[in-house]
């Protein structure tokens with residue numbers, strides 16, 4: 001009963017929608033099948049009364065993300081409030097990132113000798129990152145997948161203990177876990193966000209969820225089918241057939257197309273039955289990948305609370321706390337009575353909060369205690385807290401011994417017949433991977449199409 005399309009896409013997150021955008025630009029028809037009742041996947045903005053809102057998922061699009069080009073094309077207004085490194089608490093002291101640039105910030109806590117070593121190390125990280133763009137990657141560089149970032153820095157960087165702690169504090173929220181669990185090779189890729197003056201992060205005016213809506217509008221509402229849980233994928237030399245179960249009626253639907261793009265986190269492929277099955281290498285790649293943990297808390301406060309983070313009219317946010325509070329971002333509001341903070345809690349703390357055994361009352365008490373320790377008197381301003389749990393693998397990671405650059409990861413970036421694997425987990429840890437993978441799969445499908453037409 002469903003009209004055929006050139007390409008079926010599983011998942012209406014940033015990756016699936018970007019794939020739809022690029023395909024539509026190339027004149028192809030698509031059907032995006034999304035299991036939930038909403039667009040956007042891990043891009044979600046929560047709105048409260050008085051035009052008060054904050055991100056539940058993706059906080060910022062980094063400068064190097066191809067999504068920014070899409071958003072410019074669709075006239076989605078972007079803003080940036082800060083750049084480079086974030087303010088951080090370390091052993092009870094706040095280091096405020098309010099200087100003109102990263103270099104001036106570094107000078108506030110590193111001695112001239114420490115800074116010199118740091119600059120040399122940072123330049124080398126940049127050099128190594130450039131090498132990662134070459135194929136094949138040198139064996140010396142690939143060997144860094146077998147060593148943890150923490151050990152590699154301790155053994156080879158020459159950085160002082162304090163400088164290494166700084167690197168840990170800035171990067172662990174990105175990994176969603178400990179730097180002991182991340183390989184030096186993957187850390188080189190991640191450090192690029194911070195290298196030199198760092199990349200500028202962008203945010204959509206009015207909330208990132210608006211970006212998702214705009215991309216879907218461009219593709220066309222009729223091309224996106226919500227509430228369609230993909231359960232089976234059958235493929236042969238002629239095309240693909242996908243079965244879904246409608247999540248509102250539990251009615252089965254059949255969709256057919258020439259190609260299929262999977263734009264879901266890789267571990268979710270385990271929940272789909274493939275015929276023929278996924279190759280052993282692909283299964284192994286999925287099973288040996290790991291994940292970083294995130295938990296989001298929105299803290300609604302009396303407006304007077306802003307005295308803790310606004311100094312001389314300047315906001316110190318975002319702040320990387322060294323407690324359970326994680327990364328403290330600013331929410332937005334048009335009210336002058338209230339303010340909103342957005343906590344991105346990561347790693348072991350997020351894992352604990354995500355277990356359904358920890359009650360929301362427990363979490364509230366733990367967070368309040370940490371706030372009181374950091375900012376005495378904070379509790380008097382509290383109005384409400386809101387909590388958002390995530391799957392244990394909120395973002396992609398590769399354990400030491402695996403890497404996004406290894407052969408297993410490469411196997412997933414190759415199509416299996418007419419099935420192409422995208423989504424952020426197929427490329428890197430963040431939304432850059434969502435759009436970079438969309439570019440990769442669409443390019444490959446268009447090449448395949450033009451070869452087929454020439455025959």
Ligand SMILES: Cc1cc2nc3c(=O)[nH]c(=O)nc-3n(C[C@H](O)[C@H](O)[C@H](O)COP(=O)(O)OP(=O)(O)OC[C@H]3O[C@@H](n4cnc5c(N)ncnc54)[C@H](O)[C@@H]3O)c2cc1C
Nearest residue numbers: 011013014015035041042057058059060230423424430431
């Ligand atoms: C709290 C948090 C903060 C983050 N902050 C940042 C940040 O600041 N910067 C950044 O770059 N990245 C950030 N990220 C990561 C970013 O959100 C993701 O990289 C990006 O949104 C992933 O997009 P995606 O389309 O690949 O996957 P998703 O957004 O997960 O989309 C996949 C979609 O597929 C659907 N789906 C799954 N299985 C099926 C099925 N069987 N059938 C049909 N549909 C299915 C899902 O419902 C979902 O809508 C953050 C993530 C979290 C959780």
